[in-house]
Amino acid sequence: MNGQKHFDKPLILDSPRLVSKTQYYTEWGINILGWIAWMIFIRPLIILVLWYVAYRFFNYQMFQLEGIENPEYFGIGACVLIGIYLTMLGWSRYNAWRFRGKDRRTSRGEATPGCIAEYYKVRPEDISTLQKSKNIDVYFLEDDIIEIDDGKGIRVKALYAPMNQAKHHDKNIKL
Structure with a gap:
C-alpha cells in the first residue's frame, strides 16, 4: 500500500506551478545549449555532404564526360x-544614380474610422466599436456582403467586393 501513495502525488504536467524556478530555467538553458550544439555540429556535416556532391558532379562532368577535352566551352562559359x-x-549603378537621395517608400497615410466606414459602407461608430473588440467573426452572406459579429451583440453588415472596386467607391450604395 505504501507504493500506491507514491502515485497519488500531483503530476507536474497537471500542475505547472510545482516546477521550481531553478528547474524551469535549467531546463530552458539545457534546451538552448542543445539547439546551439546541434546547429554547430550539423552545419559542418551539411557542408561536407554538399562538397562531396559537388566533387562527384565535377568529376562526372569533367572527366567521365570528357568536358576537360573541350576548352572552347570554358571561354563561352566565362563570357556568359x-x-x-x-x-x-x-543595372545596380544605374539605379543608384537614378534614385540617389530619393526615398521612394511613402506611407499611404493613416486610415481613419471615417475612411474605413466609407469604403465598407458602414457607420464610423461601428468601425470604432469593432476596433475595440478582442475577437470578431466574419460571415460571408452574399456575393459582396459580409457580416461582422463581435460576440457581444453587435452585428454589422459591410460591403466586401475585392474584385469590383467600383462598388466600394460608389457613393450611392447603401447597406
Whole structure:
C-alpha cells in the first residue's frame, strides 16, 4: 500500500506551478545549449555532404564526360558569366544614380474610422466599436456582403467586393 501513495502525488504536467524556478530555467538553458550544439555540429556535416556532391558532379562532368577535352566551352562559359556580372553591375549603378537621395517608400497615410466606414459602407461608430473588440467573426452572406459579429451583440453588415472596386467607391450604395 505504501507504493500506491507514491502515485497519488500531483503530476507536474497537471500542475505547472510545482516546477521550481531553478528547474524551469535549467531546463530552458539545457534546451538552448542543445539547439546551439546541434546547429554547430550539423552545419559542418551539411557542408561536407554538399562538397562531396559537388566533387562527384565535377568529376562526372569533367572527366567521365570528357568536358576537360573541350576548352572552347570554358571561354563561352566565362563570357556568359562576365556578361551577367556586367549587366547586374550596370543595372545596380544605374539605379543608384537614378534614385540617389530619393526615398521612394511613402506611407499611404493613416486610415481613419471615417475612411474605413466609407469604403465598407458602414457607420464610423461601428468601425470604432469593432476596433475595440478582442475577437470578431466574419460571415460571408452574399456575393459582396459580409457580416461582422463581435460576440457581444453587435452585428454589422459591410460591403466586401475585392474584385469590383467600383462598388466600394460608389457613393450611392447603401447597406
